[in-house]
Structure formats: C-alpha cells, structure tokens
Amino acid sequence: LKAGIWLAVANSFLKPVCVMLTFPVTLVTLGLFLVVINVLLLFFVEWMVPGMQLGGFWQTALVSVFISVSTMILSSLIKQAR
Numbered sequence: 697l698k699a700g701i702w703l704a705v706a707n708s709f710l711k712p713v714c715v716m717l718t719f720p721v722t723l724v725t726l727g728l729f730l731v732v733i734n735v736l737l738l739f740f741v742e743w744m745v746p747g748m749q750l751g752g753f754w755q756t757a758l759v760s761v762f763i764s765v766s767t768m769i770l771s772s773l774i775k776q777a778r
Contacts, residue, residue: 698745699745699748702740702741702745703737703738706737706740706741707737711734711737714733714736714737718733731757731764734760734763734764735756735760738750738756
C-alpha cells in the first residue's frame with residue numbers, strides 16, 4: 697500500500713518535472729527515454745519504502761514497461777466506457 701501511494705505521488709509530481717527537464721533527450725530517443733524516467737521513479741519509490749526490493753535495472757525496467765502498458769490499457773477502457 698505504501699509503495700502504491702509513493703508511486704502515485706512520484707507519478708503526479710516528479711514525473712512531469714522530469715519529463716519537462718529531459719524533453720530534448722526524449723525527443724531525440726523518440727520517447728524511449730520515458731522508460732528510463734519510469735525506472736528512476738521506481739528506484740525512488742524503492743528507496744522510500746522500507747523492505748521493497750525490485751532487483752536490478754533490467755528487472756525494474758520490465759516492471760516499468762508492465763506498469764506503462766497496463767495503465768495505457770486501463771485508461772483506454774475507461775475512455776471507451778464513457
């Protein structure tokens with residue numbers, strides 16, 4: 697529960713700032729740098745929540761991709777329901 701709250705806070709407040717600051721890099725990499733931003737946010741959440749361990753960079757990247765895809769699917773389903 698703590699990890700979910702911290703992830704929501706990080707995505708709401710830190711991610712927009714990180715995306716704005718790294719926009720040129722994101723533009724050059726055609727958006728792939730957003731995965732790196734998500735991984736860094738997950739590492740931040742892991743650091744904030746005691747006892748949470750995600751593993752190394754690649755495992756965290758896989759979790760980040762999973763979260764991004766599931767969020768995209770859920771938001772499209774919610775938009776279709778309206």
